[in-house]
Amino acid sequence: MKILHSKSVVRETRAFMPPIDGSASGLRKGQSGRILVVGGSSEYTGAPFYASMAALRSGADIAHVACHPRAGAAIRTLSPELIVHPCLDPVLTANEAAQRVLEIAKRVHVVVIGPGLSRDSFMLDVAARILLGLKEQEKMVVLDADALFLCSQRPELVNGYRNAVLTPNHGEFLRLCETLNIPVSDNERVDAVNLLSSRLGCCIVLKGEEDIVSNGTSVCIRERGSPRRCGGQGDLLSGIIATFISWMLGAKAGLYSRQANVPSTKDIGDKHIADALKGKTRVLEESRLSRNAIGDAGAASVIVNLIDEDVMADVPVLLLMCSAACILVKQVARRAFDMKGRAMTATLMVDVVGDVFSESFDEAESKKRN
Numbered sequence: 001m002k003i004l005h006s007k008s009v010v011r012e013t014r015a016f017m018p019p020i021d022g023s024a025s026g027l028r029k030g031q032s033g034r035i036l037v038v039g040g041s042s043e044y045t046g047a048p049f050y051a052s053m054a055a056l057r058s059g060a061d062i063a064h065v066a067c068h069p070r071a072g073a074a075i076r077t078l079s080p081e082l083i084v085h086p087c088l089d090p091v092l093t094a095n096e097a098a099q100r101v102l103e104i105a106k107r108v109h110v111v112v113i114g115p116g117l118s119r120d121s122f123m124l125d126v127a128a129r130i131l132l133g134l135k136e137q138e139k140m141v142v143l144d145a146d147a148l149f150l151c152s153q154r155p156e157l158v159n160g161y162r163n164a165v166l167t168p169n170h171g172e173f174l175r176l177c178e179t180l181n182i183p184v185s186d187n188e189r190v191d192a193v194n195l196l197s198s199r200l201g202c203c204i205v206l207k208g209e210e211d212i213v214s215n216g217t218s219v220c221i222r223e224r225g226s227p228r229r230c231g232g233q234g235d236l237l238s239g240i241i242a243t244f245i246s247w248m249l250g251a252k253a254g255l256y257s258r259q260a261n262v263p264s265t266k267d268i269g270d271k272h273i274a275d276a277l278k279g280k281t282r283v284l285e286e287s288r289l290s291r292n293a294i295g296d297a298g299a300a301s302v303i304v305n306l307i308d309e310d311v312m313a314d315v316p317v318l319l320l321m322c323s324a325a326c327i328l329v330k331q332v333a334r335r336a337f338d339m340k341g342r343a344m345t346a347t348l349m350v351d352v353v354g355d356v357f358s359e360s361f362d363e364a365e366s367k368k369r370n
């Protein structure tokens with residue numbers, strides 16, 4: 001497994017970001033990301049709000065939410081920016097509700113399914129139909145929370161869906177592995193993540209103290225997050241992954257090509273980014289030294305010493321984008337915890353996404369600080 005150095009991931013990710021310094025004023029509304037979040041039920045209204053607001057705050061232009069009517073009323077009062085479609089409505093048939101969502105999905109780059117969806121049978125039925133429709137459209141999707149519960153009940157829904165990114169927490173990961181008869185032990189967790197990814201044919205982002213991102217082979221993110229485990233942090237991550245993926249698609253379509261360093265479209269996508277980005281990102285093979293043995297500072301110096309300019313050649317863009325989102329969310333969690341300690345909440349995290357993003361990812365800001 002490769003451990004990705006956060007600074008290198010950030011540096012590489014910049015090549016895929018829409019410019020914000022006025023150098024590409026030709027960009028139109030929507031070209032920097034249109035996201036749809038499918039979730040939000042009568043019980044859970046916060047989760048889709050966190051996901052969609054995090055998508056906006058990290059830089060997507062437009063965020064839609066398709067939800068249960070009761071969630072819709074609440075979400076509208078939380079934010080006027082979100083475009084709310086209360087179409088997961090039990091007065092419709094599951095098929096009618098799914099068709100409405102699939103129509104909206106045609107207008108967006110990435111669909112997040114799951115935050116606050118609940119395990120209500122109607123909601124899961126609609127989600128399953130949406131998933132099948134999106135697979136047919138070859139839409140990029142991010143599946144989280146109850147959508148992962150659905151996948152553990154019906155793995156065939158995502159089988160072979162190569163444009164799907166699954167973002168399980170520990171419990172969701174165990175459930176998926178149990179369904180697919182994949183043994184999980186602490187020592188062999190990485191093997192289990194790789195196996196889950198290979199068996200389903202999807203990208204997996206396993207959340208935890210260290211995040212593991214796999215498309216059959218994995219990379220690991222060791223950015224320090226927050227010791228506080230308040231609900232909603234995973235929702236933020238799903239929305240932010242969606243934003244980064246929308247930029248991957250935008251770069252692939254040549255939208256940001258006025259920016260220096262943007263790789264040519266043929267080099268992006270599922271192919272490796274070796275030629276486009278060669279030598280700029282620094283990744284290293286995992287040191288055999290355990291962090292327990294050498295401590296964080298020791299590990300950091302091992303990392304720096306082992307840097308290999310060319311190894312990034314093996315990291316596909318989708319993994320890079322997911323890794324960037326994992327790093328950002330950890331940094332956001334750390335900032336929110338520094339501000340409020342035990343009183344930190346996901347709402348505060350949403351509030352600080354913009355500042356943390358520009359300090360960490362926007363080159364001019366980051367230069368000012370260093």
Ligand SMILES: NC(=O)C1=CN([C@@H]2O[C@H](COP(=O)(O)OP(=O)(O)OC[C@H]3O[C@@H](n4cnc5c(N)ncnc54)[C@H](O)[C@@H]3O)[C@@H](O)[C@H]2O)[C@@H](O)CC1
Nearest residue numbers: 044045046047115116117118145146169171174231232235
């Ligand atoms: N404000 C809101 O509206 C929020 C709503 N949320 C929604 O709440 C719903 C349920 O999500 P939960 O994460 O509670 O789902 P679960 O009911 O699967 O999990 C309950 C808790 O137990 C943990 N867990 C489950 N299985 C475990 C295992 N085998 N080992 C260790 N830990 C395990 C989970 O991580 C979680 O913290 C989802 O729709 C989700 O999106 C959450 O996203 C949090 C915020």
Ligand SMILES: Nc1ncnc2c1ncn2[C@@H]1O[C@H](COP(=O)(O)OP(=O)(O)OP(=O)(O)O)[C@@H](O)[C@H]1O
Nearest residue numbers: 169207208209211225226231232233234235237329
């Ligand atoms: N032990 C931990 N230490 C630090 N960060 C963690 C830890 N566990 C998870 N995280 C981070 O918290 C974020 C959310 O992960 P978590 O496992 O809480 O997801 P979740 O249960 O799906 O969240 P949600 O409450 O939104 O449903 C991710 O960025 C993850 O990397």
